[in-house]
Amino acid sequence: MPALRICEITDQPIPTPREETPDCHLCAVFANASAAPRSPFAPGEHLFRQGDPVxxxxxxxxxxxxxxRLLSDGRRQVTGFHLPGDFVGLEAGVEHATTAEALSAVHASAIERVELAERAVTDIxxxxxxxxxxxRAFQRSEDHALILARQGxxxxxxxxxxxxxxRQGHPEFIDLPMTRQDIADHVGLTIHTVSRTLSQLQTAGLIEARSTRHVRLLQRDRLDGICA
Structure with missing residues (x-):
């Protein structure tokens, strides 16, 4: 882990700026940005759309x-899920390559990209x-590519x-903020295949799907072995 520490990703609200560590440079910049924090984005509301100017x-x-990302044939490819502590919209191009949509009520702070770039010139x-x-974003893209490369x-x-x-600290119980359709579009499968696979994993005693959004990981060693 590099010496510079970015605030850890958790499923809890991010601390206020006064509680953040001094070396969390990017967090501090957001806390003092000229763009005011947004009121909550409602579920289904877009932070930005594919093709919008950044x-x-x-x-x-x-x-x-x-x-x-919406593909030319109309299919949707989910490129990622962003949790508290994540940064969204940090792109090199002049237009957004993806659409960002709130899965739940989302609280977010914002900064103008121009302001962020200007500050980075003088702030090492x-x-x-x-x-x-x-x-980190590149590593997550590689991880996603590895998931898609798996045959089964x-x-x-x-x-x-x-x-x-x-990403949530390896808990036994995980809350999934996304739908099974979102998962299917992320791993390159149909929603029916995802649902059937989850049912098979539960029948095998590897997981317990308490609902469509709450999953308990029962036999971590065997689960790890599947992906070995």
Missing amino acids: RLVYRVLKGAVVSY GLARALWQITV ATERVVAFLLDFAA
């Missing part, structure tokens, strides 16, 4: 956001933080569950 960069404070700590966030539906679904659990 103007604001968001920091998720509470809730969850899904990002997706901020520049390093932005580099670290970029590296069981491997893809299990890899998704383990990855999402890892």
Whole structure:
């Protein structure tokens, strides 16, 4: 882990700026940004759409956001899920490559990308933080590509569950803010295949799906073995 620490991702609201550590440069910049914090985004509301000019960069404070790309044939490819502590809209191009949509009531702060870039010119700590966030985003893209590269539906679904659990600190119980259709569009399967696979995992005693949004990981070693 690099010396510079970005605020950890949790399923709890992010602390107020006074509670944040001094070395959380990017968090501090958002706390003092000229763009005022947004009122909550309602479930289904867009933070931005694919093709929109890139103007604001968001920091998720509470809730969850899904990002997706609409393909030329009309299909939807979910590229990621963003949890509290994540930054959304930090792109190099002049237009957004994806659409970002609130999965639940989302609280987010925002900063103008131009302002962020200007500050990074003179703030080495901020520049390093932005580099670290970029590296993390690249790593998550690689992880997603590895999920899609897996041939079996069981491997893809299990890899998704383990990855999402890892982002929440490896709990036994995980809350999924997304729908099964969102999961299907993320792992490259149909919703019927995802539902059937979850049922098979439950029958095998590997998970307990208490509802469509709450999953208990029962036999972590066997789950890890599926993706080995």
